Structures are given as C-alpha cells and as structure tokens.
Amino acid sequence: MNLTLPLSDTLSLIHAPAIAEGKTALMAKGLFLCEQDQIHAGESAGFGLPVWKTGQHAVFPSLLSVRMLTPHVIEKVYRLDRVAMWRICGMNMPRIFRAAMEKITAIYMRLPARQQSLLSIRDALCALFRIRSAMLPSRSHGRCRVLYAVAAKQLKVTVDGRKLRGRGELILLNEASGAPFTRLYFGRRILEGRDIPAWQPCPFETVFVNPATGLGFALIVPPHAEPARSRLACGREIARGLNWAGLALTTSQRRFSYGVSFQHILPNYADGPWSNDENALSAPMDTTDS
Numbered sequence: 537m538n539l540t541l542p543l544s545d546t547l548s549l550i551h552a553p554a555i556a557e558g559k560t561a562l563m564a565k566g567l568f569l570c571e572q573d574q575i576h577a578g579e580s581a582g583f584g585l586p587v588w589k590t591g592q593h594a595v596f597p598s599l600l601s602v603r604m605l606t607p608h609v610i611e612k613v614y615r616l617d618r619v620a621m622w623r624i625c626g627m628n629m630p631r632i633f634r635a636a637m638e639k640i641t642a643i644y645m646r647l648p649a650r651q652q653s654l655l656s657i658r659d660a661l662c663a664l665f666r667i668r669s670a671m672l673p674s675r676s677h678g679r680c681r682v683l684y685a686v687a688a689k690q691l692k693v694t695v696d697g698r699k700l701r702g703r704g705e706l707i708l709l710n711e712a713s714g715a716p717f718t719r720l721y722f723g724r725r726i727l728e729g730r731d732i733p734a735w736q737p738c739p740f741e742t743v744f745v746n747p748a749t750g751l752g753f754a755l756i757v758p759p760h761a762e763p764a765r766s767r768l769a770c771g772r773e774i775a776r777g778l779n780w781a782g783l784a785l786t787t788s789q790r791r792f793s794y795g796v797s798f799q800h801i802l803p804n805y806a807d808g809p810w811s812n813d814e815n816a817l818s819a820p821m822d823t824t825d826s
Contacts, residue, residue: 539604541686543798546572547751549583549684549691551602551610558777563618563671564599567610567684567691569712569798571751578713578779583796584693585711586680588616589786590704595619595677610684616700617676677701689798690756697790706789710755710796711782712744714772718781719745721752721801722770732781735771742770744781745801755783756795765789 539551549567556565558579566582568575588595597614605611678700685692697706720727721743745752755768765788772781785794 537602539602539610540570541567541608541610541684541691543686543689543691547689547798549686550575551612552577553599558779559620560596560671563596564612564614566612566682566709569753571746571749574716576712576716576746578715579777580711580713580780580782581709583691583710583712584682584684584695585709586614586616586682586695586697587707587709588677588680588697588700588704589707590677590702593619594707595674596671597680598673600679605683608686612682612684614680614682615676616678616680617674618671619674620671677704680706691796691798692793693796694793695791700790706787708785708787708794709782710753710784711780712753714774714779714781716746716748717744717772719747720770720772720781721745732772733770734773735769738768738770738783740768742768742783743801744770744772744783750800751798752801753783753796753798755785756797766792766794 537551537553541549543549548570550570552568552575553565555568555575555577556562556579557577560579560581563581564585565577565580566585568577568580568582570576586597595616596618597616598618600613600615602610602612678697680695680697680700682696683692683694685694693708695706695708700706718729718732720732721741723739723741740755740757743752743754757766767786769784769786770782771784773779
C-alpha cells in the first residue's frame with residue numbers, strides 16, 4: 537500500500553514498500569522523494585530512516601507498522617533487526633569477516649579523497665569473487681517510532697527511540713537516488729558527480745541538487761536542538777548495487793526532531809545559505825506511544 541504526503545503541486549514524499557533494489561532491498565525504507573511523477577528512489581534508504589549504531593555494528597530496520605494519521609502526517613514503527621551479511625559464491629561469510637569489513641569501511645570513510653578509486657577497486661573485486669552484501673534478519677534491538685509531517689516544502693521528522701535496547705547512537709538516513717542528484721553545495725564549494733565523496737563529515741548548510749531541475753534538499757536542526765549532540769555527514773555512491781546520494785544525521789539523543797527542506801536552488805546559491813523557516817520545526821514533539 538502506497539501512501540503520499542504532498543509537498544507542492546510537483547513534489548511529494550511517498551511510502552512505497554514495493555520499490556527496492558540493491559543490497560538494501562530487504563530492509564525497510566523511509567519516504568521516497570517524487571518530483572514531477574519521477575520517484576527518486578534508486579537503492580537509497582529514503583528520508584527519515586533510523587539506523588541503530590552500537591559499537592562497530594550498524595543495525596538496520598524492518599517495518600513493523602505504518603499508518604496515515606492525517607492527510608499530512610504518516611507514522612511508522614520500525615524494528616531494528618537487520619544486519620549487513622556478506623556472501624561469497626552464495627555462501628555466508630563468518631561473522632569475523634563482517635566485523636573486518638565494517639572496520640575497513642570505517643577507514644575508507646576517513647579518506648574522502650581516495651573513496652572513488654577505492655570504490656572502483658571494491659566493485660571489481662566483488663564482481664570477480666562474486667561477493668554480495670544483503671540485509672538479513674538478526675536479533676531485535678527494539679523499536680523506533682517516527683512521525684513524518686509535511687508543510688511548506690518541508691518534512692518534519694520526529695523520532696522516538698526510547699524503546700531501543702542497549703547503548704548506541706541513532707543515525708537518521710536522508711537519501712535519494714544518486715543518478716539525478718549529482719551536485720553538492722558543500723559550504724562555499726561546489727562538487728560535481730564523481731568528485732562527491734562516498735562519505736564525509738559536513739556542515740548543516742550542505743545541499744544536494746538535481747541540476748536537471750534545480751531541486752535541492754538540506755537538513756534543518758530546530759533552534760532548541762543541542763548541536764553538540766548531533767553531527768552530519770554527506771555522501772554519494774554510484775557503483776555495482778549502489779545508487780544513492782544523501783545526508784546522515786547522527787545523534788546520541790533517543791527523542792528528537794529535525795527537518796528536511798526541499799527547494800529549487802538559485803544560480804547564486806553559493807553566495808549564502810538558502811532561507812529556511814526554522815520556526816516550523818520548533819513545535820513540541822508528539823511522541824505519545826500508541
């Protein structure tokens with residue numbers, strides 16, 4: 537069942553569980569961006585998808601429930617119970633290999649200038665040795681409830697992860713297909729295509745843009761937030777089984793809100809940040825358990 541939240545006459549965010557590709561196909565997705573009837577999904581996680589990061593392991597979600605609360609609000613409840621499992625020639629690799637791959641990924645993320653070259657090598661090795669990665673069921677780390685509300689070309693994401701178990705951090709993925717979003721405004725720098733790193737820390741003014749239509753998206757932290765407890769990273773990957781571009785917000789808080797703004801970028805955008813109505817994000821969070 538598809539659900540739609542309209543942003544404007546030409547933009548919307550949709551819950552579309554049948555859309556899935558690549559290694560992320562077996563995990564839940566957030567909301568996909570739809571522009572002029574074109575769904576920018578790719579193999580991305582969509583917008584507002586929670587991931588539970590504990591130690592060296594990232595735990596991904598399955599969808600427990602979804603419902604439309606109002607014409608402008610969707611509620612999703614996720615169960616954090618998916619892990620990336622590596623296979624070679626169709627056989628599962630030992631858990632120690634998965635831990636090693638996660639450590640290699642952590643090193644790779646700290647070398648943004650080398651990431652595109654390393655990604656090409658990874659792609660060739662995976663094809664040669666028939667190495668695949670997929671999200672498979674694992675033990676549950678608890679539930680996370682997320683409210684998605686739209687107004688004035690903005691998505692407000694309200695997260696309640698108080699029912700997650702153990703120690704960790706929440707990562708909120710905000711991604712679209714990497715094929716159309718080929719431009720990144722990174723502070724006063726503009727990066728294009730393959731010059732965009734696969735993963736790199738970035739300021740909150742960072743914006744991804746679809747040059748064909750001028751549509752961009754950026755994250756907004758509300759005025760009452762605690763910036764020291766949140767950090768942002770950006771990235772884009774186009775390779776074998778990879779097709780995404782987006783922003784990841786990491787926080788030590790289990791109950792918080794943030795926004796995603798969707799606007800068309802003016803040619804002189806690099807002269808300064810776009811205008812965002814942060815007051816739209818400062819309303820009290822509705823995190824009542826249902």
